[in-house]
Amino acid sequence: MALEVVSTNKSFDGTLTKYKFKSTALGGLDAKFNLFIPANAANGKVPLLVYLAGLECTEDTGAQKGAFIGPAAKEGIALLFPDTSPRGAGIEGEDDDWQFGTGAGFYLNATNPKWSKHYNMLTHVTLEIPQIIEAAGLPIDFTRQSIFGHSMGGHGALTLYLTSLLNGSKQYRSVSAFSPISNPSKCPWGETAFKGYLAGGIAEGQDLYDATELIKKLVKTPAHVLIDYGTGDKFYQNGQLLPENFLKAARDQGYDEVQVRVRDQEGYDHGYYFISTFGADHVHFHANFLKA
Numbered sequence: 467m468a469l470e471v472v473s474t475n476k477s478f479d480g481t482l483t484k485y486k487f488k489s490t491a492l493g494g495l496d497a498k499f500n501l502f503i504p505a506n507a508a509n510g511k512v513p514l515l516v517y518l519a520g521l522e523c524t525e526d527t528g529a530q531k532g533a534f535i536g537p538a539a540k541e542g543i544a545l546l547f548p549d550t551s552p553r554g555a556g557i558e559g560e561d562d563d564w565q566f567g568t569g570a571g572f573y574l575n576a577t578n579p580k581w582s583k584h585y586n587m588l589t590h591v592t593l594e595i596p597q598i599i600e601a602a603g604l605p606i607d608f609t610r611q612s613i614f615g616h617s618m619g620g621h622g623a624l625t626l627y628l629t630s631l632l633n634g635s636k637q638y639r640s641v642s643a644f645s646p647i648s649n650p651s652k653c654p655w656g657e658t659a660f661k662g663y664l665a666g667g668i669a670e671g672q673d674l675y676d677a678t679e680l681i682k683k684l685v686k687t688p689a690h691v692l693i694d695y696g697t698g699d700k701f702y703q704n705g706q707l708l709p710e711n712f713l714k715a716a717r718d719q720g721y722d723e724v725q726v727r728v729r730d731q732e733g734y735d736h737g738y739y740f741i742s743t744f745g746a747d748h749v750h751f752h753a754n755f756l757k758a
């Protein structure tokens with residue numbers, strides 16, 4: 467697994483590099499990711515904040531439009547931007563619908579044989595990319611990782627974080643999300659994904675990949691969660707996000723506002739003008755834990 471440099475750009479005194487490699491987790495397809503390394507990495511390894519983007523996005527979306535790089539450079543934190551799905555698997559129907567298939571990997575490991583060779587974004591993000599970065603000798607301290615994301619990527623960030631608390635690996639110190647799909651087994655986006663990718667359908671998704679269900683399984687485990695969504699978001703209004711369900715489950719589980727904070731931001735929509743407004747806020751939230 468060799469890492470190939472596709473492009474490099476200086477940004478905020480650090481370097482944003484796009485890499486490409488042959489991904490085993492994605493069935494041998496080429497995979498790309500962007501990695502921002504701040505200038506202070508010249509003095510030693512730096513913590514990592516992983517950003518997962520939403521439907522139809524790529525490894526470039528968050529890097530170009532999120533306004534995360536400046537705040538991360540100031541805090542001395544690296545940023546990792548993976549892609550949102552395998553590319554070019556050639557599976558029948560893969561490109562028919564923007565909500566499923568290409569650009570819509572949902573950060574899970576598929577168990578439906580039709581998708582399971584390629585659609586393994588969970589392993590790709592949590593294991594494969596960290597391993598390949600470490601093997602390349604890049605100055606990242608993987609014992610200090612946090613994760614955030616948007617929409618489908620907010621779902622990914624929440625489920626990867628909560629799973630890492632449940633399985634005891636504590637891979638991520640904190641999680642935040644913009645407009646996350648918070649209860650996917652109860653909304654059309656999540657139902658379509660779970661029915662398509664998982665042999666066990668919605669029941670399997672509800673058990674393994676639904677943030678609202680996962681937080682119900684946590685007992686007295688300290689958590690650090692921040693969520694922002696906009697009240698003018700049409701996907702929120704149409705019941706795709708359901709942040710209230712997640713909030714209720716968290717409160718029922720005994721998490722107070724310090725541990726699980728869900729903020730409704732008046733009038734904001736689903737797009738990157740909203741995300742970039744609160745981008746620095748989210749980076750600073752994670753810096754508290756990554757630099758503790």
Ligand SMILES: N[C@@H](CCC(=O)N[C@@H](CS)C(=O)NCC(=O)O)C(=O)O
Binds near residue numbers: 520522616737738
């Ligand atoms: N194409 C979709 C919208 C897709 C969309 O909003 N994608 C979000 C993630 S769920 C996104 O981040 N898009 C990229 C962008 O806003 O730059 C529609 O027809 O409504």
